Amino acid sequence: MDVTTHAHVEIDLNAIQANATAIKTHSQGQLIAVVKADAYGHGAIPVAEALQTIADMFAVATVQEGIELRKAGIQKPILTLFSPLPDLAEDIVFYDLTPAVDNFTLAQKLNKAVKDGKPRSQRASTERVKVHVDVNTGMNRCGVRYTEAAEFLKKLKTLPHLEVGGIFTHFATADETDKSFAHLQLDRFSSVLTSILNVPMKHAANSAAALAMPESHFDAVRPGLSLYGIYPADEKPIQLQPALTWKARVGWVDFIEQGEGVSYGLTYQAPSQTRVAGIQVGFGDGYPRPLLGIGEVLIGGKRCRIIGSICMDMMVVQLESSDNVAVGDEVVLIGKQGSEEITIYEVAERANTIPYEILISIAKRVNRIYS
Numbered sequence: 001m002d003v004t005t006h007a008h009v010e011i012d013l014n015a016i017q018a019n020a021t022a023i024k025t026h027s028q029g030q031l032i033a034v035v036k037a038d039a040y041g042h043g044a045i046p047v048a049e050a051l052q053t054i055a056d057m058f059a060v061a062t063v064q065e066g067i068e069l070r071k072a073g074i075q076k077p078i079l080t081l082f083s084p085l086p087d088l089a090e091d092i093v094f095y096d097l098t099p100a101v102d103n104f105t106l107a108q109k110l111n112k113a114v115k116d117g118k119p120r121s122q123r124a125s126t127e128r129v130k131v132h133v134d135v136n137t138g139m140n141r142c143g144v145r146y147t148e149a150a151e152f153l154k155k156l157k158t159l160p161h162l163e164v165g166g167i168f169t170h171f172a173t174a175d176e177t178d179k180s181f182a183h184l185q186l187d188r189f190s191s192v193l194t195s196i197l198n199v200p201m202k203h204a205a206n207s208a209a210a211l212a213m214p215e216s217h218f219d220a221v222r223p224g225l226s227l228y229g230i231y232p233a234d235e236k237p238i239q240l241q242p243a244l245t246w247k248a249r250v251g252w253v254d255f256i257e258q259g260e261g262v263s264y265g266l267t268y269q270a271p272s273q274t275r276v277a278g279i280q281v282g283f284g285d286g287y288p289r290p291l292l293g294i295g296e297v298l299i300g301g302k303r304c305r306i307i308g309s310i311c312m313d314m315m316v317v318q319l320e321s322s323d324n325v326a327v328g329d330e331v332v333l334i335g336k337q338g339s340e341e342i343t344i345y346e347v348a349e350r351a352n353t354i355p356y357e358i359l360i361s362i363a364k365r366v367n368r369i370y371s
């Protein structure tokens with residue numbers, strides 16, 4: 001049942017398709033579309049469905065995320081970006097996921113699961129499980145150390161039911177203006193590639209590198225954030241369209257008298273009689289609590305400041321006495337209204353975080369409406 005909600009996000013799947021196409025054209029290779037963390041809050045299943053003919057592969061963080069996509073009928077290869085726990089080998093084989101691998105224990109378990117003829121879903125009909133080797137070139141959070149990668153690949157060759165379908169690394173600083181460490185990582189990765197036999201899919205580039213480091217494109221790029229129309233850094237070599245707009249409705253309008261406080265702790269005190277509006281959105285919806293007193297929303301095409309503490313389910317904004325605002329009016333928290341816009345960069349900066357965190361924090365109870 002569709003009920004009217006106080007707040008929702010609108011997701012423009014055409015924008016995501018256009019962004020994916022633009023990035024793929026720019027990089028001139030294959031596209032591994034990163035849809036981890038519920039496609040950065042946009043909804044992994046609708047986004048993957050929308051990208052089925054554009055993406056060559058999808059990438060997720062966990063085996064569970066991969067299984068959800070398979071259960072939804074997604075057919076393209078699905079990479080798990082982080083070497084999963086060895087205990088998950090049978091699930092990986094069953095659902096025909098392509099795991100990152102950085103340790104031999106997982107490799108052996110995967111090999112054994114295939115060899116023992118463990119149950120397989122219908123689509124997993126091959127005699128081998130494909131893996132992508134994760135090479136640590138300096139990010140130092142996972143992966144096989146670059147100096148040991150060639151040896152590791154040799155060892156994998158001893159497992160007859162395992163096939164190296166790809167090899168990749170991940171940049172720690174590709175979003176910074178100074179690309180010297182990213183280039184050092186690239187050199188380390190390239191040195192591994194020259195010392196091994198050819199692997200079909202070599203990849204390194206996250207959004208920042210996909211946009212600004214063409215020398216890192218190899219066979220495929222691996223963008224997340226930019227698919228959703230958000231630039232990870234100041235470089236904007238291609239045009240991207242933000243896919244998400246966060247809207248709400250005015251729930252309450254009133255005047256408060258001079259000296260009266262607003263919301264928990266009454267930290268805001270009205271300097272004079274003040275017109276205010278209540279909006280049913282709060283940190284329970286993932287709106288960042290640090291925005292009290294500094295965040296703004298759009299009502300009637302104008303910026304209105306958030307006053308008083310942001311509650312779990314409500315926030316209060318200041319209006320001008322002359323504003324013609326009524327219950328039910330549209331509020332924009334992120335996005336455009338009239339000629340004004342509140343960007344995710346602005347919200348993230350004021351909340352002292354990054355756009356990624358704002359997106360993935362938008363709570364489940366906030367309806368996603370697709371167009």
Ligand SMILES: *Cc1c(COP(=O)(O)O)cnc(C)c1O
Pocket residue numbers: 034036081170205206207208222223224225226232
């Ligand atoms: C999340 C992630 C990406 C995508 O990063 P963006 O900055 O969102 O483009 C690519 N590769 C790995 C290994 C990741 O963890």
